[in-house]
Amino acid sequence: MKRIIIPTDFSAHATQAVEYCHRLFEGEEVTWVLLHTFGADVYASAASMGLKADTSAMDTLLQASDSRLLQLKEDLQSTFGQENFTYEIVSRYDFLPEAINFLLSEQPAFMVAMGTQGATGAKEIFLGSNAVRIMEKVTDTAVFAIPEQASFVTPRKIALATTYSHLPVDSQMEVFKHFARVFRTEVTMIHISDEVRLNEKQVQYRNWLQKALSDHDPAIYTLNNKHIGKAIEEYIENTSTDILGIISRKHGFFESLLKKSTLKDLGYHSKIPLLVMHHQ
Numbered sequence: 001m002k003r004i005i006i007p008t009d010f011s012a013h014a015t016q017a018v019e020y021c022h023r024l025f026e027g028e029e030v031t032w033v034l035l036h037t038f039g040a041d042v043y044a045s046a047a048s049m050g051l052k053a054d055t056s057a058m059d060t061l062l063q064a065s066d067s068r069l070l071q072l073k074e075d076l077q078s079t080f081g082q083e084n085f086t087y088e089i090v091s092r093y094d095f096l097p098e099a100i101n102f103l104l105s106e107q108p109a110f111m112v113a114m115g116t117q118g119a120t121g122a123k124e125i126f127l128g129s130n131a132v133r134i135m136e137k138v139t140d141t142a143v144f145a146i147p148e149q150a151s152f153v154t155p156r157k158i159a160l161a162t163t164y165s166h167l168p169v170d171s172q173m174e175v176f177k178h179f180a181r182v183f184r185t186e187v188t189m190i191h192i193s194d195e196v197r198l199n200e201k202q203v204q205y206r207n208w209l210q211k212a213l214s215d216h217d218p219a220i221y222t223l224n225n226k227h228i229g230k231a232i233e234e235y236i237e238n239t240s241t242d243i244l245g246i247i248s249r250k251h252g253f254f255e256s257l258l259k260k261s262t263l264k265d266l267g268y269h270s271k272i273p274l275l276v277m278h279h280q
Contacts, residue, residue, distance in 0.1 A: 002110040005033040017115030017146040029084040036065045037092050037099045065091035097137035104140045113144040135276045142172040143276040155183045155242040161190040164202035166279035168247045176245045180216045187216040245275040
């Protein structure tokens with residue numbers, strides 16, 4: 001039984017992301033944890049001034065959240081009718097990353113899945129601020145980010161972008177392997193490089209990844225383009241890749257994807273889901 005946490009703000013796009021995941025895991029045994037957080041900014045402000053947040057207001061927000069989560073659960077049960085899908089609803093008075101980490105401390109999850117919105121105006125990121133905060137602060141499980149422009153398709157091709165500098169946590173790599181196994185996809189390792197040769201450590205990490213994915217006979221494609229975002233975008237479009245996996249590490253490839261300069265190359269709206277795995 002897989003346990004998947006899905007935050008929602010009840011927007012149309014958040015609901016679209018929930019439905020996307022339900023289609024992705026049809027036929028599997030899944031417990032969906034529908035999570036809504038609220039009011040944490042008010043709580044933090046009150047706490048900083050030594051005040052107590054109004055209990056009656058909290059209770060009202062909690063009841064409203066539970067009611068909407070229950071309605072979402074009933075809608076999903078009506079739409080998908082999967083006997084092997086079970087649901088938990090969680091309303092928390094907290095910031096979203098902290099709420100997810102609390103749930104993970106109580107019980108591990110296969111992954112966190114959420115919808116993302118493209119950046120606009122002066123924003124420095126293309127995935128949306130909530131998604132980026134979760135990717136940075138929630139490290140105990142993989143994060144599956146579904147862009148607002150993504151339409152569900154059965155995955156046929158998936159790719160893992162890597163510099164061979166870090167390895168993913170084994171349990172999070174299992175999510176990538178799960179997609180490859182269940183959908184019998186083609187798998188490509190996209191090597192991001194500005195060097196002619198691999199060093200000894202990179203060779204070891206490349207071999208580890210190849211062995212981990214050996215059941216899927218991964219192809220290797222090297223990108224030397226200094227405009228990483230544009231090169232990846234072109235690769236995805238030219239090969240019709242359906243899911244892109246990356247290994248998150250600070251001050252590295254993942255961070256470069258979130259910079260505004262790379263945003264201009266990728267476009268404000270990614271069209272395929274991004275699976276973020278954290279390094280060992």
